[in-house]
Structures are given as C-alpha cells and as structure tokens.
Amino acid sequence: MADDLFDFASRQATPAQRAEELRRILRRNNDLYYAKAAPEISDAEYDKLFRELEELEAQHPELASPDSPTHRVGNDLTEGFRKIGHPSPMQSIDDIFEKKPGEAAHTDQELIAFYDRLARTLEQDAPIVTVEPKIDGVAVTLMYRNGKLEYAATRGDGKQGDDITANVRTIAAIPAELPAPAPAILEIRGEIFMRSEPFAQLNAQRDAEGLPAFANPRNATAGTIKLLNPEEVAARPLDFLAHGLGLYEGEPLTDASGYENLLTRLGIPVNRPIIIARSLEETREAVRTVSNLRQTLGYGTDGAVIKVYDFAQRGELGSTARAPRWAAAFKFLPEQRETVLENIVIQVGRTGVLTPVAELAPVPLSGTIVSRATLHNQDEIERKDIRIGDTVLVEKAGEIIPAVISVNKTLRPAASEPYSLYHAVHGRCPSCGEPISRFEGQVAWRCTNITCPAQAATRTIHFCRREALDIESLGGSVAETLVARGLIRTPLDLFKLDLETLGSLNLGTDAEPRRFGEKNAAKALQALADARNYPLDRWIIAFGIPNIGAVTARLVATCHRDLHDLSRSDYLAALLELQTMADEYKALNPKARANKTDDEQLKQQRELRRTELKETMEQRAAEYTRRGYLILNADAKSSEPILTNPVGNVATQSLVDFFRSHAGRHAVEELETLGINPSSATYIENKNETVEGPLSGKTFVLTGALSRPRPEYEKLIAAQGGKATGSVTKKTDYLVAGEGGGSKRDKAAQLGIPVITEEQLLSMIQP
Structure with missing residues (x-):
C-alpha cells in the first residue's frame, strides 16, 4: 500500500475528494500504528500526509470536520483491557517540521514561526521555553495517591485509556511507592519505551527463536504493554521517562524546574536534558543540541519538544481539541542513505536459526559507516522484495540497528532474481551440511542438528539449565570454553569428561590462565551422575526440541514409558494420522470451499470422501482410546468429528521430526551407548484415567x-x-x-x- 499512497494526488481530484482520501489513509494508519502496533508506512510518510490534510483543510474551511484525524488524538484502545477515564484529557502534540536545505530560508523555519506565535499571544518579546528530546515511545499516565501507584493507563482516545497497571508494575524504572512526603495526588505522564541496545538484543533473540523481528523499538513497546500476561511483559526490556503532569494536589508547582525537581526527589525518572531557552536564538541552538545528542542518548528520538516554561502561561495559552497550544514537537528529517546491496550472507545462530545479513556498499549514516544490515528472515526479504544488486534505502532503526527500509526498483539490474534463502544454501546448513527445515507458524529456516558446530555451546548451556538437567556449574562460559577447546561437540559429550580433563580446563587465556579446578569439576561430574537418573520430562526439555516447553514435556512423559518408547512413539504417530484426516475433512467442507462451480458429480465424490473420513476418524479414535491413548473429543454433542490433539499439532510434529532426524537418532544411540534410558516418573498405563485428589472434577x-x-x-x-x-x-x-x-x-x-x-x-x- 505504501507505494500507492501518493498516486491519488496526481490524479484529477477535487479538494473534497482528496481530503476524504487522506482521512481514509490516515485513519487506517492510525489504527495500525496505535491499536495494532503494525504500521505499514514510515513516520515521515505519515507526517507528509497529515501535513497535506492540514493545509487542505486550512485552504478550504468548508472541508473541516471534527472527526478529521487533524482534530483527534490517535486511539490505542484495545479489547481485553479495563478502561480508565482520564481526569483531564491526554492530548497529542502538534508537529513542526525540519525542512530540507533549499526548501526554505531556514531549515527550522516552522520552529521560528511557532516561537513567534508564542511571543505574539503572550505579548512578550522572548518567552522562556524548555527544549527536550522527543522520545519515540508509547504515551502513558501513572496515577499516584498518597505516594502509592493506583493505576497506569494508555492514552487511548484521549478521554479514556486501557488499564495496564499489572504490566507497568513489571517495569523497574517505575516506582510502586514514592518516598515521603509525597503529594496527595500526582498524575505523571510520560513515555514507555525500549532503549536501543536491549531492543537489538530482543530482536536477536526473536531471530534465534524463529519469530518475526520487531520493526522498531516503538512497535515492540506498543505490542508489549498490551500483552495479557505480565510475566511476558517482565521479560521485555521496557523503560520509562516522565515528561508531563496531569492531575496534581500538593505543594504548588509554578514552572518546569519545580516539576523536574519534584520528580527527581520522588525517584521518578525524568526525560533529560531539559534545556531552558530565553530567546529565539537560544531555542534554535537548544534544538540543534538535542539533534547532536541523538546518537548518545541510547534510545530512539525523532525530534525535540518545545514547551512554555511557566505553568500560568501554559494555562493562558490553553489547548485545541487535539493538542496544547503551548507546546510543539520539532521533527527532525529522518537520517537515511541509499546504497547498493552487494551480497546476502547467511549466519547460523547459536540456536540453529539461519539469519540473512545484507552486505552493503559502505555508507555514512548517523555518525558511523554502515556496511551490514540484518534482513531478519525470508518473509521479510519477500515482503520488501529485496534482491542482490538492488539500490536500497538504509536507516538506523532506533538509531543503532542498520535496517533496509525499501528498495529503489527504478535502479534494479535487469538480470536480478528474487532471493531465496533455501536455494542460496541448497537446503543445507552452512555450518554442518545437514538439511534445514521450517516449522509451521514460524518464519525462520532452522538447522535442527544437535551436533551442529554453530549450536554446540548454546545447546550445551540449555542442556545444563535448572529446568533441564540442572548442571549449573557447566553453564555459560564453561560450556563455551569446552566447545572452543574441542573437548565436546554435543551436550552428550559432557558424560565423557573425567576429573583431570575438567579440573584443568583453562577458562582464561594462555597469558592469564584461570583453571576450573578439581572442586568445581567434582561437583559438575556428580551433577552429571545424578542427571542419568532424572525423569523423562527433564530429558525432553534438555534436548531443546523446538516448540516443546515444560508443560508439553510433562504431558508427553505421561504417555511414554521411557526414551526408547518415545523415540518410536505409536501414540504420536496416531495423533499425526488423526490430524491429517481432520485437515482433509475440513478442507472438503463445502461451506469452506471458495470454488462454487464444482459439478454435481464432483460434489458427490467429495461428500463421499468426507463420510469415509468421518467414519475412519471415529473408528481410529475409539481404537486408540481402547489402547489407552489420550484422544480428546472437543465436543461430544457435535455431529462433527472434532478431535483435539492434547499435545498440540505443532508440538507433535516437532517431536516426530526430531526423533526421525539424524540429530534425534544420534542422541538416542549415544545415550544407549552411555547406558542411559530416561524413564517417565508419571507414566499412566491408561491415559484416560484421571488422577483422584481434592481438586478432582474441578x-x-x-x-x-x-x-x-x-x-x-x-x-x-x-x-x-x-x-x-x-x-x-x-x-x-x-x-x-x-x-x-x-x-x-x-x-x-x-x-x-x-x-x-x-x-x-x-x-x-x-x-
């Protein structure tokens, strides 16, 4: 859609038609940006459209509408959250834009005009203002009563927001209780955001797990604070900075300095620097200072916010329906450069995910020379239609991570072809040569070979985690050193280590050696001896099979006697057979078919096949139930054969694929050689039996x-x-x-x- 955004303007259209088209586009992108955290266009493109609509409505007052995006704040209200009314409206802020050199007498011409309007309205030659960075985050309000956090809410539609209190309590930067003396009522407004380096680490982790990468820190933040599970929120690197004041009952505050001093005393992090400017020239210089500081702040900024210093003057200036008249955000031009994508190389991550990386003709950007940029995965490459040899537009997302924004297709070489990661590596892992695979519901290609050299250290660290085999002393740097020094190639090689080899392990350098030591080695070897007798579910977790967590591992263990039983599981094969039939049965449903032109004979053939499948599924389900397999009927009253896979379709396929793979067969054979066959501690002979206890039936x-x-x-x-x-x-x-x-x-x-x-x-x- 982004490529066609400006086409409408070139056609013959009346001002009314163009205004309506702009409103439609802006409303759609407001919903994508605020409610879904999945924008289709850049901030710069949005700003251009918004400004065009503003100018059109100014030139044609008859086109103005109270429902226009120019008169309303963005709406981030989401289903599933309790709504909280704001004591006073949470408004947006009007943007003023930096011009490209040559477009105006001064690149900050709109800043000059804004300051002049303040001076005229306040009848002062040089009103005092503050200038601070514009944080690229998500607006929130925090309500404290008598020093305790009562609630936190999003901006929503400006009048009410979503209650995100449970999620906000997981953010370390936000105090749950303020030191005394605290105001009776203190409503703090600010931004939740992600700093650049933790965001980069989050995306690297998502790449490693085969999950879609976040486009930028703001999208990641918006999606995170709307998660329904606070435990998931706590795992994301959210931060907070305050920049505004809502409802307040306490010692009088007269200006921005008093506000800043109060929050500092209370331990609430404040957006800094806050530069006080006492003239137009000082204001312009302060904005330039913020622009120069952008690369050192450690988080995304796209502008500088200018506010009137004196609170009484703010009240005098008032607000429009959408924004205060006493503030504006000066938006910097986005730093982007065109360069040539010379090659795409594939890196094998430590969890087996294959990540495509663009090699670029070096280009200066945001104070550094950029020569590489992550492309995340094949889906991202296809979505942007990126090809080797393309001229691409590059920017630093969050001002730290080089990202390919778009392709200049007018400069595309005639011989270029769509890029396929799978074909580029001939379907095999560049590190070990084993086949790669792509799991259902995931975007990444992955090497699942447990013996892959690129994954040895990470798999060993996972193998030793507490919830797996609990070999705590062999995690982290010890595992990495064992792999680096060639002492182990797979986690199972740990069982071949002896006291002398492990005790003399050098964790330092040749110049500065640091021995692991016999005491630590003895402790680790004892933990390995203990692990031999750990139950099957712990070993399933230790294998690091994709899509298999602790809950699934425990369920699978109840259905299998030991590892040998699981590795050739008739039960998992039965679940896959039923799922295959269920998928075909669903596909043959005439209500679900898009093709309505089938002749009568073909319809009869499909209906006969559906009847045959239904009978077969019911027979198989009954047979498997008699044999003690756990086969669940989701709705016993339904005439349809609705069968629920208790293990989960994706997890079942992952387990079967693992034990059929070279890596899985090798693991089972290696354990047999080591004399290890983990048994289930929870195996139930008849899986349809229920456990009796005080919670039975509940x-x-x-x-x-x-x-x-x-x-x-x-x-x-x-x-x-x-x-x-x-x-x-x-x-x-x-x-x-x-x-x-x-x-x-x-x-x-x-x-x-x-x-x-x-x-x-x-x-x-x-x-």
Missing part, C-alpha cells in the same frame, strides 16, 4: 501476576486431580487471580464464576 483458570510461575500451578492442580485451562467458560469452576487479569475477571463476573486468590487455592489442597 476446572481452574489462572490470570494476573502470580507469586509462582503458571506452569508450577498447572502441575500442582493436575497432581491434585484438577484441570487448568487457558480461557474462562461456563465449565470453569474457579478463576485463580493475581494482580491484573482484567478481561478474565470480567468474563468470570459475567458468568458468576468465583474468583479466588492463590492462598485460597492452596487451602483447597491443604485445608
């Missing part, structure tokens, strides 16, 4: 911020005969709620389902 849903990890509670509930599910329905008996969990609380209230605390759940087990 269904629980967990929500909010809990004191223990959710999987721990799920395991506890199952061990006591109960069942933990993910969503509240009429069949739910109890909602176990920590702090937050608004949507599930609301659903429970609607259905009359009791909401209990963690303590009440535990008392049901041990009265």
